[in-house]
Amino acid sequence: MEEAKGLVKHVLLAKFKDGTPPDKIEELIRGYANLVSLIDPMKSFHWGTDVSVENLHEGFTHVFESTFESVEGIAEYIAHPAHVEFANVFLAALDKVIVIDYKPTQVKV
Amino acid sequence: MEEAKGLVKHVLLAKFKDGTPPDKIEELIRGYANLVSLIDPMKSFHWGTDVSVENLHEGFTHVFESTFESVEGIAEYIAHPAHVEFANVFLAALDKVIVIDYKPTQVKV
Numbered sequence: 001m002e003e004a005k006g007l008v009k010h011v012l013l014a015k016f017k018d019g020t021p022p023d024k025i026e027e028l029i030r031g032y033a034n035l036v037s038l039i040d041p042m043k044s045f046h047w048g049t050d051v052s053v054e055n056l057h058e059g060f061t062h063v064f065e066s067t068f069e070s071v072e073g074i075a076e077y078i079a080h081p082a083h084v085e086f087a088n089v090f091l092a093a094l095d096k097v098i099v100i101d102y103k104p105t106q107v108k109v
Numbered sequence: 110m111e112e113a114k115g116l117v118k119h120v121l122l123a124k125f126k127d128g129t130p131p132d133k134i135e136e137l138i139r140g141y142a143n144l145v146s147l148i149d150p151m152k153s154f155h156w157g158t159d160v161s162v163e164n165l166h167e168g169f170t171h172v173f174e175s176t177f178e179s180v181e182g183i184a185e186y187i188a189h190p191a192h193v194e195f196a197n198v199f200l201a202a203l204d205k206v207i208v209i210d211y212k213p214t215q216v217k218v
Contacts, residue, residue: 008160009157009172009174010161011120011172013122013207013209029216030216032216033215033216045215045216046213046214046215047211047213047214047216048118048211048212048213048214049211050209050210050211051117051180051210051211051212052119052183052208052209052210053180053183053184053187053210054187054208056206056207056208056209057207057208057209058207060207060209062211063118063120063209063211065118065213071160071162074161074162075162078162078163097165098122098165098166098167098169098207099161099163099165099166100122100159100161100165100166100169100172101159101160101161101162102156102157102158102159102160102171102172103157103160104155104156104157104174105155105156105157106142106154106155107138107139107141107142107154107156
């Protein structure tokens with residue numbers, strides 16, 4: 001099984017609080033994306049809403065995936081003042097959140 | 110906000126049942142990866158274990174990310190006999206699971 005050297009994905013699943021206005025959600029997504037330009041170790045950002053049909057999403061409605069070059073880069077990101085300021089506002093708007101980091105690995109079959 | 114045309118990510122978070130032997134987990138991961146060669150709309154597969162430090166992973170220990178060209182491709186995958194057979198064995202080994210599909214979208218900032 002081959003690990004992509006150094007690449008670490010930071011995946012956040014979110015359910016916004018009921019009644020959060022769509023324009024507030026869009027503002028938060030733009031704020032999240034803007035962190036790429038503010039925090040050097042954060043290399044990319046993608047997001048999307050749940051389109052699954054298996055009904056195993058446990059109420060989560062949004063996925064946010066960002067990419068870092070190392071676990072240390074994620075630690076630097078977490079401690080960065082721009083992230084701390086954003087996270088305080090973002091997490092306050094969420095009903096549920098899961099954050100998991102992993103090093104994407106392929107399997108030779 | 111720009112959506113990657115047609116690309117859909119299928120993300121599964123898992124916690125294996127306590128006591129599942131490591132070689133059983135490895136066998137299941139190889140079985141999951143092998144679906145890429147059996148089910149045409151499944152285009153890629155990566156996995157990894159949680160390396161997060163924020164303690165927001167809610168007990169999930171593994172991430173499995175596969176890529177499809179469309180939502181219809183995921184539906185075809187879900188219904189494919191090779192997936193059904195694998196999923197029955199795989200899900201039986203899990204204590205917790207979340208599955209969410211999304212179209213990765215970038216934000217112009």
